[in-house]
Amino acid sequence: MTAQSFLLRAWLVFSTFTTVLSLASLSEDVIAWWGFIVDLVRAYRSLVDGLWGGLFGAFSLDLPRWTHDYLTLTSLMSTSILWALSRAGEQLHIGARSLWAVLRDTTLEFTVGGDALEHFTDRAHERLPAPMRPEAEAVVKHVARSTKTTGLVLDGLLAAAVLLACAILMPLLALPFLAYRDRLAHRRALKMFAARRAEIEQAGLEEQERDILVDAMVGQAKGHESFPALARLYHQAIRRQLVLYYAAVASIFLGLVLLNVLGQKISVALATAGAAKPS
Structure with a gap:
């Protein structure tokens, strides 16, 4: 031991x-x-x-x-x-979740989609023909811009305050609230992926470049498709x-x-x- x-x-x-x-x-x-x-x-x-x-x-x-x-x-x-x-994190092999990790992932990240946009940028640079045209580089940079906004910051701070209040006054409400925040994060991510894909399709790119970037964004969206099922398993393990x-x-x-x-x-x-x- x-x-x-x-x-x-x-x-x-x-x-x-x-x-x-x-x-x-x-x-x-x-x-x-x-x-x-x-x-x-x-x-x-x-x-x-x-x-x-x-x-x-x-x-x-x-x-x-x-x-x-x-x-x-x-x-x-x-x-x-x-x-x-x-x-629960150990059982599902997603790592032990500290208090800071829980707060960061559910309330204090202040962005949408985690590091998906960074992965999109990496995939775009790997697959676009070299040397990359300045126009394509500008589109990649614009599409991969941060999603952090004043509204998301305020939302995250409010969520952290609610979670702290639950922890002090009614801990049993903390788990439903965390599950709700997970669902909210997933919906926001899917909406963001759809909006960024539309930006790529509307950009003045060559057909090959547009197809590569659309495929890279679709890949990031598909990577989030398993999130609700994993979140359900995670919260079931917590409840057990x-x-x-x-x-x-x-x-x-x-x-x-x-x-x-x-x-x-x-x-x-x-x-x-x-x-x-x-x-």
Whole structure:
């Protein structure tokens, strides 16, 4: 086992245990916890209250203490999603996706089609007859221009803000939002490819040059045709990882509830037996 794998497993154990304690603390008004479980919840609360209380106090905020449990829970859920992103990437052999990679690919890239236009330029230079005519060179440069616009920058920043809000307040909404951003990116790319192809066809080029450039742009568009299927597989893999994680949390919490019931029955039985002893 590598050091990275060991640290990941240690974090999963810690995250699962802390998530269970967060649920136990939140449900204290519903469930009368017994014995050492109360001690665990109190120890957990002393840590999270110190953390969130100090953070909120720095901004002169006085929030109810249940928000400490809720924010701890959402933080742990968000880290579990990041773990699922990484595991899904490994399973599909597309590489582990860091938080920065997710933000870059879904919100902060600010362009359309990724590096497809760079590939188009490379293919055009490989296939156009040399030496390339200045007219053809100008068309290639114009067609491969950046798609970055003020609107895309604003859209990306807004999407990043929404994703951050989901991570803090409602992590389960982050995955549907990421899936939506993937679909949006695909639609934008196809629309861009069609527009750039039309520009090539309308340019004053020789027939051979036009056919080569159109074929190069069509090749880039076809390269994106498999993206929706890959995105679906990717998000399915993410959901599978999260189901396993949440199933483990639910099982441990249920076990804690059963242990609590058993412990209370034992305590009552011991108290009854002690009271029944002759003095």
